Each structure stands twice: as C-alpha cells, then as structure tokens.
Amino acid sequence: xxxxxxxxxxxxxxxxxxxxxxxxxxxxxxxxxxxxxxxxxxxxxxxxxxxxxxxxxxxxxxxxxxxxxxxxxxxxxxxxxxxxxxxxxxxxxxxxxxxxxxxxxxxxxxxxxxxxxxxxxxxxxxxxxxxxxxxxxxxxxxxxxxxxxxxxxxxxxxxxxxxxxxxxxxxxxxxxxxxxxxxxxxxxxxxxxxxxxxxxxxxxxxxxxxxxxxxxxxxxxxxxxxxxxxxxxxxxxxxxxxxxx
Amino acid sequence: xxxxxxxxxxxxxxxxxxxxxxxxxxxxxxxxxxxxxxxxxxxxxxxxxxxxxxxxxxxxxxxxxxxxxxxxxxxxxxxxxxxxxxxxxxxxxxxxxxxxxxxxxxxxxxxxxxxxxxxxxxxxxxxxxxxxxxxxxxxxxxxxxxxxxxxxxxxxxxxxxxxxxxxxxxxxxxxxxxxxxxxxxxxxxxxxxxxxxxxxxxxxxxxxxxxxxxxxxxxxxxxxxxxxxxxxxxxxxxxxxxxxxxxxxxxxxxxxxxxxxxxxxxxxxxxxxxxxxxxxxxxxxxxxxxxxxxxxxxxxxxxxxxxxxxxxxxxxxxxxxxxxxxxxxxxxxxxxxxxxxxxxxxxxxxxxxxxxxxxxxxxxxxxxxxxxxxxxxxxxxxx
Numbered sequence: 001x002x003x004x005x006x007x008x009x010x011x012x013x014x015x016x017x018x019x020x021x022x023x024x025x026x027x028x029x030x031x032x033x034x035x036x037x038x039x040x041x042x043x044x045x046x047x048x049x050x051x052x053x054x055x056x057x058x059x060x061x062x063x064x065x066x067x068x069x070x071x072x073x074x075x076x077x078x079x080x081x082x083x084x085x086x087x088x089x090x091x092x093x094x095x096x097x098x099x100x101x102x103x104x105x106x107x108x109x110x111x112x113x114x115x116x117x118x119x120x121x122x123x124x125x126x127x128x129x130x131x132x133x134x135x136x137x138x139x140x141x142x143x144x145x146x147x148x149x150x151x152x153x154x155x156x157x158x159x160x161x162x163x164x165x166x167x168x169x170x171x172x173x174x175x176x177x178x179x180x181x182x183x184x185x186x187x188x189x190x191x192x193x194x195x196x197x198x199x200x201x202x203x204x205x206x207x208x209x210x211x212x213x214x215x216x217x218x219x220x221x222x223x224x225x226x227x228x229x230x231x232x233x234x235x236x237x238x239x240x241x242x243x244x245x
Numbered sequence: 246x247x248x249x250x251x252x253x254x255x256x257x258x259x260x261x262x263x264x265x266x267x268x269x270x271x272x273x274x275x276x277x278x279x280x281x282x283x284x285x286x287x288x289x290x291x292x293x294x295x296x297x298x299x300x301x302x303x304x305x306x307x308x309x310x311x312x313x314x315x316x317x318x319x320x321x322x323x324x325x326x327x328x329x330x331x332x333x334x335x336x337x338x339x340x341x342x343x344x345x346x347x348x349x350x351x352x353x354x355x356x357x358x359x360x361x362x363x364x365x366x367x368x369x370x371x372x373x374x375x376x377x378x379x380x381x382x383x384x385x386x387x388x389x390x391x392x393x394x395x396x397x398x399x400x401x402x403x404x405x406x407x408x409x410x411x412x413x414x415x416x417x418x419x420x421x422x423x424x425x426x427x428x429x430x431x432x433x434x435x436x437x438x439x440x441x442x443x444x445x446x447x448x449x450x451x452x453x454x455x456x457x458x459x460x461x462x463x464x465x466x467x468x469x470x471x472x473x474x475x476x477x478x479x480x481x482x483x484x485x486x487x488x489x490x491x492x493x494x495x496x497x498x499x500x501x502x503x504x505x506x507x508x509x510x511x512x513x514x515x516x517x518x519x520x521x522x523x524x525x526x527x528x529x530x531x532x533x534x535x536x537x538x539x540x541x542x543x544x545x546x547x548x549x550x551x552x553x554x555x556x557x558x559x560x561x562x563x564x565x566x567x568x569x570x571x572x573x574x575x576x577x578x579x580x581x582x583x584x585x586x587x588x589x590x591x592x593x594x595x596x597x598x599x600x601x602x603x604x605x606x607x608x609x610x611x612x613x614x615x616x617x618x619x620x621x622x623x624x625x626x627x628x
Contacts, residue, residue, distance in 0.1 A: 098349040101342060101482075108484035185479070195486035199466075201479040202357040207496055210476060214489050 006165045006177055014176055015044075022160070022172045022220060025227045027141070029148040029235045037149025041141035044174060045131035050141035052149040054121035069113035071120045074103040076138060078127040099135060102198055106139055106188045109197040110157045111146065121151060132175035133161040135186050135200070140224060147232055155190040156228050157197060160220040162187070162213060164205055169216035171223075187217035191225040194218065248334035251460050259461045263449050269457060270296075275498055277453045280506065282400055282513040288427065289405030293397040296455065297387035302397035303380050304405040308419070311367070311374040319366020320376040323352050325394055331383035347391055350480055351381070354395055354436050354469040358477035361402060362431040368410055368417060375407060377430070388456035391467055395438040400510050403432050404517070436477035437506050438469040439499040443485050450491070452498065466492070468499040472507040 011018055023044030032038040037052035058065045065071070076099040077091035089096075107123060123145065125138045139159035146153060163170045163182040170177065173184055183203040189196055205213065259269070266274060278296030285291065289304035311318065325347045327335040335341070355361075366375040379401060381394045406427030409420045442454035442462040454462060464483025470476050476496060481487060575585040 094345055094349055097342075097345045101346060105482060105484055109486050190486065193486075195488060196481070196492070197486055199479055199481045199487065199492060201476065202353050204358050204471075204475045204477055207470070207474045207476055207500060210496055211489075211493055214492065218489065 006163075006180055006182065007168060007170065013170060015174060019168050020171050020216065020219070022223055022227075023174070025140075025224065025231075027144055027228070027231045029144055029232065030239075035149075037145045037147070037151070039141050039144035039148055041137060041144060043133065043137045043140065043172070045129060046127070046133055046137045047129040048134075048137045048141040049126045049128060050138070050145040051124045051126075052122065052142070052145040052151070053124075054149070055116040055119040055151065056122075058118065058120045065118050068117050070111075070116035070118075072104050072107050072111060072113065072123065073120055074100045074107065074123045074125070074142075076100040076103055076125050076127075078130060078134075082127045082130045099138070102135065102200070103138060103142065106157060106159075106197045107142065107146070109195075110143075110153050110155065110190060112152045112154060115152060130175065132173050132178045133186075135159065136161045136172075136188075139188050140228060144228060144231065148235075155192050156225045157188055158191055158221040158224040158228060159186060159188040159198075160217055160224055161185070162217045162220060164209055164213055167209075169213050171216060171220040183213075185213050185217055187214065187221060189218060189221040189225075191222045246329075246333045246336075248332075251457075255457075256461050259457060260444060263444050263451065263458075268451065269455065272453075274450065275452045275502075277502060277506075278455070280396070280509055282396070282510060284404060284513075284517045289401050291397055291401045291404055292384075293393050293400065295387075295389060295393040295396070295453070297385060298389060298393045299384040300390065300393045300397045301382045301384055302394070302401035303382075304377060304401045305380075306375050306377045306405075306407050308368065308373050309376045310372060311370075316371040317367050317374075318363040319374040321356050321361060321363065322376060322378045323348065323355060323381070323398065324379070325351055325381045325383070325390075327383050327386075327390075331386040331390075335383075335386070346482065347394060350391055350438070350467060350478070351394055351398060353480070354438055354478045355379075355398060355402075358434075358436050358469070358471075360399065360432060360434050360436055360471075360477075362433060365431050366407075369412065373417060377402075377405075377407070386456060388454050388459045389440050392438050392440050392453065395436070395469065396506060396510065399432075399435045399437065400513065402430060403435070403510070403514055405430055434471040434473060434475070435507055435510065436469045436471050437503045437510075438467050438478070439495075439502050441466040441468070441495050441498075443483075443487075447485055447487060447491060450495070452502065466495055468496055470496070470499050470503045472504045474500050 007013055007019065013019070017023070025041065025043050027039060027041040029039050030037075031040045031049070032051060035051045035053060039050050041048050041050070055070050058071065075091065076096050078087055078096070080087045103123065103125065111121065113121075123142050125142055127134060127138070136159035139157055143153075143157045160171060161173045161178070161184055163173045163177055163184045165177075165182055170182075173182065178184055181203065183201065183205040185199070185201040185205075187196060188198040199214075262268070268274075270278070272278070279294075281294040283292045285303075287303075290301070292299065292301050309320065312320065325344065327341070327344045327347070329335050329337055361377070366377065368374060379398050381397055383390055383394070406429050408422065408427050409425040411418045411420065440453060442451045442458055443449070443464050443466065444451070444462055446463060451458060454465075462483065464481065464485030466487065467478070467480045467482070468476065469478040479492070575583040577583050
C-alpha cells in the first residue's frame with residue numbers, strides 16, 4: 001500500500017513505538033458491583049469492558065447441559081460508536097459470532113470447567129473503542145474478569161496480535177497497521193506452559209517467517225501476562241487494605 | 246434433527262485405534278482421501294469429492310455499485326450452504342455454529358489472501374463493478390467439509406468466465422456469451438486449506454479427518470497455503486492447547502499436501518479445457534457413475550499387506566491360550582429349559598429347583614467342572 005510507512009528506517013512505527021513494544025495497558029477489576037466478575041481494560045486506544053456471570057444454573061436450553069463440566073457462553077459485541085463509522089449491526093453478524101466462538105474456545109481451554117458440572121459461565125465482552133487488536137484485548141479483559149469472579153483457571157490467558165512488515169515482526173498492532181494489509185497473527189497463550197489456546201492468522205506470509213512471528217507473539221504475550229499479574233496483585237492489595245487485613 | 250450420539254464403545258475403539266496409528270479406512274496419518282474434481286456444464290460450476298464428502302461450488306457475477314470506501318475494486322462474496330442433504334443434523338436456514346465457522350474460514354482464506362485481482366473487476370470506477378459470488382453447497386458430509394469447500398471454491402473461481410464488457414464514453418455494453426467469448430478471472434494464486442485433527446490432548450494428529458474421526462477429535466487446526474509456500478490463513482478451533490512445534494510441523498506437512506492438491510486441480514482444469522474444446526459433453530450427469538451393475542463398485546483402497554502372516558502368528562503367540570475346542574454340555578434343570586455356558590453357577594436356578602433328582606445330578610456336574618464334547622454325549626444327557 002503506497003503512502004503510509006509502517007516502520008521507519010530508524011525502527012519507529014506510526015505511533016512512535018519500537019517494533020517489539022506493546023501499547024500502554026491500563027486496567028481495573030471489579031467495575032460493576034452487580035456482576036460476579038468484571039474488568040475494564042485499555043490497551044492503547046482500544047477500550048474493552050468484560051463482564052462474567054457464573055457459574056450458575058444452565059439457562060436457556062437445558063439440553064446443552066454437560067454432565068461433567070461447565071458450559072462457557074461468550075458474547076462479543078461492539079458498541080455502535082466504537083469504530084470510525086457508526087456500526088449498524090453490533091452483534092448477530094458473522095464476524096461477531098465468529099469472535100464469540102473464538103473467545104469461547106479460548107476460555108474452554110483455560111478455565112477449569114471440570115469443577116462445575118451442569119452449570120454455565122457467561123462471559124460478555126463489549127468493545128467501547130476499537131483501535132486494532134480487538135480479539136487480543138477482549139481476551140485480556142475477559143481473563144481479568146474471570147479472575148475477578150473467582151473462577152479457577154489454569155493460568156492467565158494472554159493474547160496479542162502481531163504483524164509482519166519489512167522482515168520485522170511488530171507486536172500489538174493498532175488499527176492503521178492492521179488495515180494496511182499487513183499479515184497479522186493473533187495468538188492466545190497460557191504463559192507458564194507456553195501452550196497456545198488459539199492461533200489465527202490472515203493474509204499472506206511466507207512459511208519461513210512463521211516461526212519468527214510465533215516467537216514474537218509468544219514474547220509479547222508473556223509481556224502482557226506480567227502487566228495483568230501486576231494489575232491483579234494491586235487490586236488484591238487494595239481490597240485487603242479496605243477489608244482491614 | 247439432533248445428531249445421533251456416538252456410543253462410548255465406538256469412541257473408545259476409534260481412540261485406541263488412533264493410538265496404534267490405525268485409521269478406519271486404512272489410511273496413514275498424513276494421507277488424504279481420494280480427491281476427484283469434475284465440472285458442470287456452465288463455466289464456474291465444479292464438484293469436488295473428497296472420499297465420500299461431496300460439495301458443489303457455483304460462481305456467478307453481476308454488476309453492482311461498489312463499496313463506498315473501495316470505489317475501484319470489485320466485490321467477492323462467499324457463502325457455504327449446509328443443507329440437510331449432507332447430514333440430517335444440518336438444519337435448513339438456521340445459521341449454526343459450524344456454518345458460521347466454515348463461512349468465516351472460507352472468507353478469510355480466499356478474500357484476505359487476495360487471490361483474485363479485484364481491481365480488474367472494476368468497470369466504471371465508483372459506479373459499476375462486478376460482484377463475484379461463490380456459492381458452495383454441501384451435498385454429502387463425511388468429514389472435512391472445509392478442505393473440500395476450499396478446493397471447490399478456488400477451482401470454480403479458476404474455471405469461471407465472466408462476460409466481456411465494452412465502455413464507450415458513458416455507455417457500458419455487456420456482451421452475452423454468444424456475442425463475445427467470456428473472459429476468465431485473474432487468479433494470482435490458489436490457496437488450499439489443509440485440516441489437522443488432534444486427539445488425546447494434542448498427542449496424536451491426523452490429516453483429513455473423516456466424519457467419525459471428527460466426532461472424537463479434541464480440536465482442529467486449519468492451515469491454508471498456496472503452492473509458493475505462502476501461508477494464507479491459520480485457524481485453530483476446539484478447546485485444544487497447541488505448542489509452537491506442533492504448529493510448525495503442521496505447516497510443513499501442509500505445504501507438501503498443498504502442492505499435490507494444486508497439481509491435481511491444474512490437471513483437472515486442463516482436462517476440462519481439452520474436453521470442452523473437443524466438444525465432448527461435460528456436466529453433473531456425466532460425472533455420476535453409470536447405472537449399471539458396476540455402479541456401486543468402490544475403488545480399491547490399498548491396505549498394508551506385507552508381513553501379514555508373520556504379524557498374524559505373532560499376535561496368536563502373544564495371546565492367551567486358545568479357547569477350548571469343546572463346549573460344556575447343556576444342563577436341563579426342568580424339561581423344556583436348557584442351560585449352556587460358563588455362567589451357569591451364578592444363575593441361581595439350582596436353589597429354586599424342587600426337583601431333587603435333577604438338582605443332585607447338576608450339582609455333581611458343577612463340582613466336577615466336567616467339560617464334555619458336544620457330540621455325541623449331549624444327545625445322551627439331554628434326554
């Protein structure tokens with residue numbers, strides 16, 4: 001694509017970051033008192049709200065109850081004001097359904113569902129402002145919300161979207177970089193074991209670069225996990241101060 | 246209609262077989278089923294058979310106004326229809342999870358990889374562009390619909406011819422196929438998807454799962470590549486956890502498979518071109534097997550036959566001692582009732598018996614645990 005230079009000669013990107021730098025992450029747990037677990041996460045300009053209800057009794061179709069584990073139900077929606085042009089269909093279209101399925105798949109791998117047979121865990125994610133890396137930020141926000149709800153997980157689930165420009169992997173893409181036709185890889189990782197819960201890649205990339213890209217994504221995810229860990233510990237500290245421990 | 250659940254013993258059988266590197270149809274772990282590509286009478290219609298999985302793709306085009314943010318590009322639209330014809334668990338009209346998943350995967354595989362030159366589909370910038378629509382219908386589901394659909398879609402796109410247009414100033418004339426020969430689309434590369442099924446938490450891997458294997462799998466990894474070794478799309482689904490090495494290994498296997506399949510597609514396209522030039526009839530009817538006695542003949546699958554007698558005798562040696570060629574004689578507690586077999590002791594019928602004579606006789610039999618050859622003694626005893 002002519003015109004926009006995604007990576008300058010000095011190694012700076014459009015927003016002044018270096019190739020391996022993540023955007024600034026700010027997060028808060030427990031934003032809603034009513035929900036079992038909730039979290040608000042900002043990664044650069046992408047702002048996401050995640051809410052978790054559960055585990056509770058199966059609602060809706062009883063026939064989908066699993067006898068040995070919990071069913072995870074995810075819903076992904078974008079606010080109509082989240083994108084540059086007003087979104088006419090916030091949920092129900094194919095992309096949202098696909099994203100909901102991916103979130104469900106990611107959390108089914110991470111949450112210890114065997115501890116809650118015959119129940120349902122709902123995860124609702126809403127994008128308030130979309131500036132690239134939608135899936136990754138949703139996963140990070142949902143992880144915090146699940147932790148806030150007290151549901152046991154095998155490990156933090158951290159996700160990051162990386163792109164490949166000029167033989168260099170760029171970590172944590174923003175919208176301008178994503179729409180520039182860059183091959184992007186979204187990876188959801190459980191950092192301690194290095195296990196990949198979900199991998200998704202669009203656009204052409206030569207096979208030889210795949211390893212480097214996955215490596216970069218893994219490193220970025222581990223970076224995100226450190227930040228999330230910090231947020232959780234701080235929240236716990238605040239909560240313990242308030243309860244007077 | 247709800248899907249018939251898979252019984253536990255069938256599930257265990259399949260998983261045990263996979264652990265021993267055996268598949269139901271005798272394939273190896275990295276083998277594809279037989280892929281057959283035939284074309285219909287119109288340009289842009291193609292049928293793909295992947296083993297028993299059968300899909301049909303049809304490409305059509307029409308002139309529409311372009312999208313506002315892309316005024317010089319044509320529009321590509323993909324649609325996969327899961328009809329109840331393919332499997333009774335598919336419901337007509339309902340957008341099930343599988344249908345959304347397949348549609349999005351096909352869209353990402355073909356549209357995002359820019360395999361078709363959309364700029365060449367522009368007629369009048371900002372006003373009229375060609376919208377090319379690919380409809381894939383599933384005719385029979387025997388597993389791995391994604392791969393069959395991707396092969397069908399890209400083959401149909403390569404086969405398709407759009408009408409010729411001429412622009413004179415403000416006027417746009419669309420020529421019918423009789424007036425001017427239709428033009429093929431410009432296809433840059435052919436992305437083909439390869440599906441890998443994972444079993445037992447990622448320990449075992451199979452390429453091209455059939456329907457039974459899909460039912461017991463933990464998860465699926467789909468890698469779409471073209472023959473230039475460029476990866477067009479990767480998508481993992483199902484709740485499995487992968488490691489980086491597994492993904493790298495799968496991509497290597499995929500590149501080999503994709504080059505074979507691309508070769509097959511090119512060959513099929515060439516054959517069809519030659520057939521049409523020679524004036525032969527080509528269509529769905531011709532691609533179906535003839536209505537003769539040999540119509541149900543299946544292609545012979547190669548089965549590994551070397552060392553069969555050696556492995557057979559080895560298995561026999563390893564096994565427990567052979568069951569005795571003799572059978573316990575039938576016991577008659579009451580006239581009209583006979584008992585034969587090893588479970589006689591636990592049936593408890595002897596305690597309820599009032600007949601002293603028969604009871605004593607049977608008790609004697611059980612204490613001795615006498616096993617008697619069926620003929621000719623039983624003819625004496627069962628009187």
